Structure formats: C-alpha cells, structure tokens
Amino acid sequence: MARSSRKQEILQAALGCFTEYGVEATTIEMIRDRSGASIGSLYHHFGNRERIIAALYLEGIGEYAARLEAGLIETLDAEACVRLFVSSYIDWVVANPDWARFVLHNRGRVEAGEMGDRLREVNQAHGERVGAILRRHRESGAFRRMPSDCFIAVVIGPCHDMARNWLAGRSRTALADVRDLLADIAWASVRA
Amino acid sequence: MARSSRKQEILQAALGCFTEYGVEATTIEMIRDRSGASIGSLYHHFGNRERIIAALYLEGIGEYAARLEAGLIETLDAEACVRLFVSSYIDWVVANPDWARFVLHNRGRVEAGEMGDRLREVNQAHGERVGAILRRHRESGAFRRMPSDCFIAVVIGPCHDMARNWLAGRSRTALADVRDLLADIAWASVRA
DNA sequence: ATAATTCTAGAAAATTATTCTAGTCAAAAC
DNA sequence: GTTTTGACTAGAATAATTTTCTAGAATTAT
Numbered sequence: 233m234a235r236s237s238r239k240q241e242i243l244q245a246a247l248g249c250f251t252e253y254g255v256e257a258t259t260i261e262m263i264r265d266r267s268g269a270s271i272g273s274l275y276h277h278f279g280n281r282e283r284i285i286a287a288l289y290l291e292g293i294g295e296y297a298a299r300l301e302a303g304l305i306e307t308l309d310a311e312a313c314v315r316l317f318v319s320s321y322i323d324w325v326v327a328n329p330d331w332a333r334f335v336l337h338n339r340g341r342v343e344a345g346e347m348g349d350r351l352r353e354v355n356q357a358h359g360e361r362v363g364a365i366l367r368r369h370r371e372s373g374a375f376r377r378m379p380s381d382c383f384i385a386v387v388i389g390p391c392h393d394m395a396r397n398w399l400a401g402r403s404r405t406a407l408a409d410v411r412d413l414l415a416d417i418a419w420a421s422v423r424a
Numbered sequence: 425m426a427r428s429s430r431k432q433e434i435l436q437a438a439l440g441c442f443t444e445y446g447v448e449a450t451t452i453e454m455i456r457d458r459s460g461a462s463i464g465s466l467y468h469h470f471g472n473r474e475r476i477i478a479a480l481y482l483e484g485i486g487e488y489a490a491r492l493e494a495g496l497i498e499t500l501d502a503e504a505c506v507r508l509f510v511s512s513y514i515d516w517v518v519a520n521p522d523w524a525r526f527v528l529h530n531r532g533r534v535e536a537g538e539m540g541d542r543l544r545e546v547n548q549a550h551g552e553r554v555g556a557i558l559r560r561h562r563e564s565g566a567f568r569r570m571p572s573d574c575f576i577a578v579v580i581g582p583c584h585d586m587a588r589n590w591l592a593g594r595s596r597t598a599l600a601d602v603r604d605l606l607a608d609i610a611w612a613s614v615r616a
Numbered sequence: 617a618t619a620a621t622t623c624t625a626g627a628a629a630a631t632t633a634t635t636c637t638a639g640t641c642a643a644a645a646c
Numbered sequence: 647g648t649t650t651t652g653a654c655t656a657g658a659a660t661a662a663t664t665t666t667c668t669a670g671a672a673t674t675a676t
Contacts, residue, residue, distance in 0.1 A: 254536030270625045340529030344446030379597040381589060386609055389581035397573060405571040417578055417613050462656045
C-alpha cells in the first residue's frame, strides 16, 4: 500500500458518508467501516473527528483555489478575468459535486472549530493573491467602483446560490447550462 | 412563568451557545446550563438535539419569509419588487445577526436530518407564493428572460455572500451601507 | 541486520446523548 | 371542593459515540 494512501482512503470514506447521511449523522464507526481502517489508524492520521472534516474541507477548497489562480495568471483582460471566476467555479462544481456540496455547507463548522485559524490563513492568502490580480483591472478603470467585498459577492454570489440549489436537486435547470448566462450577468454587473 | 416560555428560553440558550461555540461543539448539557432547564424538560419539548436545531432554523426563516411576503403583496412595480428582495434581506440580517448566521450556515444540516421533509415543504410553499407574484412581472416582460432558478440566485446570491462575510467579521464594509448598491445591481442584472 | 519511525489494531476510558421513572403543578371535570 | 387529566420538570440510569492508551506490525533509514 502506497504511503499515506490510508489517509486518503479515510478521507474518501468520510466524504462518502457525509454525502450519504450528512456530517452530523456519520459516526467515526461508519467511517472506520467504509474505509476499512481501524480506530487507531483513524486517530493516528487525524487526531479527532473534527480534524477529518477540516482536512476534507481544506483539500477541497485548495484544489479549486489552485485551479482558479492558475487560470487568472494567464488572463490579462478584465472581462475574461470575471468570466473565468464564474466558469472555473461552475466547472469545478459540476466535476466534483460531492466535494462541492460538502464545501458549500461546512465552512461555518470548520471556521468555528479548532482549525478555524488555519482556514482563515489559507483563505486570506488566497484572497490576497486574487485581490492583487484584480487590483490592476480596478485601477485601470475597467470596473464599476464598489467596495472589493461587494465585487467578489456580486461576481460569485449567484454562482454559489445556483450551485447550492442544483446540488440539492432543487433546480430544474442544469448547472452547466447557465454557465455563460451567469458569466454575462457577472460581467454586466461589475463593468464600468 | 408564561406557558411555553421555557421552550423559548431553551431556543434562545441554544442560539447563544451555537453563536459562541458553534453548533458542533455545543452539548445538550451546555444548553441545559444556559437555559436553566433540566434534561427532562429539554427532551420533553424537543425530543432530541437535532430537533432543537431544526426548530431554531424553521423559526428563523419563518420570520424572514413572513416579512418578505408581507412586503411583496403591497409592491406592484417590478423594480420595487426586486429592490424589496434585497433590502428586506439585508435589513433582517442586520437586525438579527445571530439568527442570520445560524440560518446561513445550517440549512444543509437541517435538510439532511429528520426534519428535512418538513423544511422542504415550508420552503416550497414559500417559493410558490413568491413565484406567483414574480410571474406577473415576468409575463409582462419586465425582466430579462432567464430560468427562474437563475433569477432568484442572481437577485439574492450577492446578498447571501455579502451577509456571510459581514457576519463572520471578514468584511470591512458595513452591510447596511451596501444595501442600495446591491439593490441597484440586482435590478440592473434582471431588468429586460 | 537493527534501530527508529510510522502506522495499525482494538480494548478501555471518558464524554455525550437519550430514555425512563417519579414526580409537581395548573386547569378542567365532576 | 375534590379528583382527574395532561402538560411540564427533574435527575438518575442507560445507551451511544468519541477519544485515549498500550501493544505490536510494517516500513524506512543507518
């Protein structure tokens, strides 16, 4: 067995349980069962239940953030930049629905817990890198003037809501089908 | 002691604990302590921990939904209607921050749990009443054509994100100060 | 080969949630 | 005015779940 594969097996088992039964309702025993690991192994790798949740969360947003930043670096045009925000988010959700659902519903839990500081660090670092890229466009006058908090919320907020509904099976519209519409609206909302 | 005041005391105590320590970390014992109730009383009123969470959630969205619907009934103009969505949401969050934070972060938990069906019923009924009001405007051509799922997400999504950030103390901008800006953007995003 | 380290195992202990029995209290029925 | 009924409270007992702990297997480094 490859090194630390057990750790990944546990995380995958946990995500499976969380998706199927909800985070609250899954017990350590269920994760142990599905992963084939022992209690000892589980606690060796993660220390406690909460850190399993936090690890899954951090890995999820990490992958998405990396993708977004990689794309942004190559994108010089303000409009393309805004559209990339929308489309890379939608693409990630469509490609990783279980992970996306978990991440969308558990930020508060992780932030309130012992890994909260760690998460805030990671988010802040990511936010600053993205912010630096956006600042160029803002200063060049490509965007309507508004607080930067608002800018992010306006661009990605509709995607979050739409994804949440789609992931919960509440949406009659396929998420992938509204990618371009949401990108249009996002750009129209923030252009100068 | 007025009838069923104990029940409300327990709910308030629970919300206090959830705000202070997070939902995961608060135990029945902590709620018992803060409310002054006994274990027996707690279980008499709610049956289990999850139903305390669900009751708090349902009461929270209920109050907000009632306010919104009351406003919508008196609003005949399409633009005013969209602005009302934004402003009544922001006003509610500013007036009830703890409750708003709890509701924003625990929808998934309640939906996944035993009260999930009940919540979906309530949400669907609310959605249909609101949808009926919006349909008039849509059919009169006041709105840009888009799936109704998208419409809601575009109007209220930025508010959700902004509120989430503000409630978590991540926002430098006061939420009340961007109410009109968000309403402007919402209307610009959905007008024909 | 052997020492060091990481990892796995599962029983034992601790913590937390829930059930259960025994009541109190206030109002309705008689 | 007492009895009865049902809602409510109490806390001990029980059950479920998480966490700790000790021992040993597997892997890596020396």
